[in-house]
Amino acid sequence: MKSAYLRIRGLSKRFGDLVVLDAIDLDIPLDSHTTVIGKSGIGKSVLLKCLSGLLTADAGEVSLDGAQGKFPQCSYMFQQNALFDSQTVWENVALPLREKERISKKDLAQRVTALVEQLELENAVDKYPAEISGGMKKRVALARALITNPEIILFDEPTTGLDPERKFAVFDMIRSYRERFGFTVIMVSHDVPEVFGITDQVAWLDAGKIKYWGSPEDLKQSPPSELEGFLNPKLSSQSSAA
Amino acid sequence: MIGRIGSKGISFVSELGELTLFSASSLSSLLKGRHMMEKLVRAIYEIGVRCIPITLIVGLFTGLVLGLQLYYVLTKFSSESLLGQAVALSIIMEIGPVFTAIMIVGQAGSALSAEIGIQRNAEQIDALKTMQIDPLGFLVSPRLYAALICFPILTAFFDIVGILGGHLTGVSMLGVDEGAYWNRIYESVSLRNVRDGFIKSLAFGLITTAICAFQGYFTHTKASVPGARGVSQTTTRAVVLSSIAILSTDYLLTSFLLEK
Amino acid sequence: MNQKRTEFAVGLFILVGILAILYLAIQIGSSRILGSDSKVVEARFSNIGGLNEGSNIMIAGVKVGVVGNIRLDMENLVAMVELKLNNDLVIYDDAIASIKTNGLIGDKYVALDPGGGGFELEEGEPIVDTESAVDIESLISRFAFGSLEEGE
Structure with a gap:
């Protein structure tokens, strides 16, 4: 299982003079949950966008287990869900299949119905995104990401702006669906203590480099000195006030 | 000062290049996408059907005013019988294509610019990319083709209603001879005039729709502020630039088309 | 249902539009094409x-x-x-x-x-x-x- 991994080598991205990613090397195992943490604005989302192809990296390469060319199917979960607000939930979920695959109306309906039921969205299929709750929107976005049976789903700060209770609900949702569908999660988050509960690996991104890589347990037990300020919100708020 | 003019000029030229590439790749992506007919129908509904009322109203009043104005000019030379010719030629060659295009930009162009701009800000365009759906084919291409269909049709509506409007003031109210009105039209308007009018409307349709879609599509880089105000900025710019483009293209095309 | 109505409206629009263009081209534009004869x-x-x-x-x-x-x-x-x-x-x-x-x-x-x-x-x-x-x-x-x- 652990043999397959996403190999990132020398990934660099700069905007003008600002170096955001400075030759990043990272091996992300598949069939697990990896979380990239770091301060806001440090370039976590840029890393994710480079992985998904939304941004073109200046240098470096991403490959699957050393084998080039056959890149696994990726889906992307946006911070604000990025649902099409003039389309119903059903149309939103069906969109990737309808637009990309030659599929009969019947098969399409079957696949959408099955997925919508699994994500408990049956009652919302004819509603528009504006008419459903935030948590449901997340599920709709997840359904849209899952409809193409991706191997990897990239989550861009799925819990931004949510209260702690909702945060846990979203993390819970990600964990339970990951268990059920068996996809790889690469997530970007700055909800630091909370995210340790669901993630298998943590990568700490700072100043364009991966400064720490390991399991959350190790990180909690023996945090590297330079990470302490980030892990302890009190300390960091004091230092930023000073 | 000179440096600033120079850099403005360079950015104008490069923007023109971007716009051209943008429209070319949108036009070419029609066949790559799926369910294009459905999107085309939707776009024709928005650009064409929705613009019928405004086109008819403006066309009618333009014809009425032209009938009135030209009557008083022509009556000075006791040549009222030329009214039909004057109204029809000015509408078919100039006013029809230009006014129709400006009306469609106001109604449909601004709407599509704002819509695409909001979709950009809501990351919907990025979402399409991550789903490997070509955003140009999905959002822009059907609208460009719809514009190429709708602009000439609406221009034809405008022309006919405008000529009827001129008839209403000239013949029904001011007493120009009905036979003279229509005969002067039939005799003076050539197929070439009609064709030139439609060439103009095709050009306006392509250019304005490309500008409106372009401004919305790149609202995140073109506007000086992000978010809702950015979209309002690019939408305004889309309408202003489209109007300028209509009138300057009209001048260019007129000078080319009048050349024998 | 809604989709059908849109399709009908668009179809009608194009049909009437083509008629309008033909009217302009044939009736107003060139009632007197004298061809080769x-x-x-x-x-x-x-x-x-x-x-x-x-x-x-x-x-x-x-x-x-x-x-x-x-x-x-x-x-x-x-x-x-x-x-x-x-x-x-x-x-x-x-x-x-x-x-x-x-x-x-x-x-x-x-x-x-x-x-x-x-x-x-x-x-x-x-x-x-x-x-x-x-x-x-x-x-x-x-x-x-x-x-x-x-x-x-």
């Missing part, structure tokens, strides 16, 4: 002042054709005007073509008297008996200086 006669004028390609040709006020190509005969410095006439029209060698004006400032047109005596004009043979455009300015000046009777 027109006969071409040339007429020689000393002054065509204001006559254009596409101007009308009339007999007794009835339209019988349009003016075709206009060129200058370099040798004699006269204008050679192509007259595209309805095919069934018979023109004789004593035909008279005059350039007249529709109203005071109206369009110029060619008034044709097909003639009657003599023999039929062959295609390509010019009409030599012509009246050129009336020069309004010189008419007015002659009127102003009281020598109108000398003119006509």
Whole structure:
């Protein structure tokens, strides 16, 4: 299982003079949950966008287990869900299949119905995104990401702006669906203590480099000195006030 | 000062290049996408059907005013019988294509610019990319083709209603001879005039729709502020630039088309 | 249901639109395309002042054709005007073509008297008996200086 991994080598991205990613090397195992943490604005989302192809990296390469060319199917979960607000939930979920695959109306309906039921969205299929709750929107976005049976789903700060209770609900949702569908999660988050509960690996991104890589347990037990300020919100708020 | 003019000029030229590439790749992506007919129908509904009322109203009043104005000019030379010719030629060659295009930009162009701009800000365009759906084919291409269909049709509506409007003031109210009105039209308007009018409307349709879609599509880089105000900025710019483009293209095309 | 209504509206729009375009092109634009089945006669004028390609040709006020190509005969410095006439029209060698004006400032047109005596004009043979455009300015000046009777 652990043999397959996403190999990132020398990934660099700069905007003008600002170096955001400075030759990043990272091996992300598949069939697990990896979380990239770091301060806001440090370039976590840029890393994710480079992985998904939304941004073109200046240098470096991403490959699957050393084998080039056959890149696994990726889906992307946006911070604000990025649902099409003039389309119903059903149309939103069906969109990737309808637009990309030659599929009969019947098969399409079957696949959408099955997925919508699994994500408990049956009652919302004819509603528009504006008419459903935030948590449901997340599920709709997840359904849209899952409809193409991706191997990897990239989550861009799925819990931004949510209260702690909702945060846990979203993390819970990600964990339970990951268990059920068996996809790889690469997530970007700055909800630091909370995210340790669901993630298998943590990568700490700072100043364009991966400064720490390991399991959350190790990180909690023996945090590297330079990470302490980030892990302890009190300390960091004091230092930023000073 | 000179440096600033120079850099403005360079950015104008490069923007023109971007716009051209943008429209070319949108036009070419029609066949790559799926369910294009459905999107085309939707776009024709928005650009064409929705613009019928405004086109008819403006066309009618333009014809009425032209009938009135030209009557008083022509009556000075006791040549009222030329009214039909004057109204029809000015509408078919100039006013029809230009006014129709400006009306469609106001109604449909601004709407599509704002819509695409909001979709950009809501990351919907990025979402399409991550789903490997070509955003140009999905959002822009059907609208460009719809514009190429709708602009000439609406221009034809405008022309006919405008000529009827001129008839209403000239013949029904001011007493120009009905036979003279229509005969002067039939005799003076050539197929070439009609064709030139439609060439103009095709050009306006392509250019304005490309500008409106372009401004919305790149609202995140073109506007000086992000978010809702950015979209309002690019939408305004889309309408202003489209109007300028209509009138300057009209001048260019007129000078080319009048050349024998 | 909604989709069906949109489709119907769009279909109707395009249908009516095509009709409108055809109306403009056929009814208003070119009711008088005289194709290849027109006969071409040339007429020689000393002054065509204001006559254009596409101007009308009339007999007794009835339209019988349009003016075709206009060129200058370099040798004699006269204008050679192509007259595209309805095919069934018979023109004789004593035909008279005059350039007249529709109203005071109206369009110029060619008034044709097909003639009657003599023999039929062959295609390509010019009409030599012509009246050129009336020069309004010189008419007015002659009127102003009281020598109108000398003119006509």
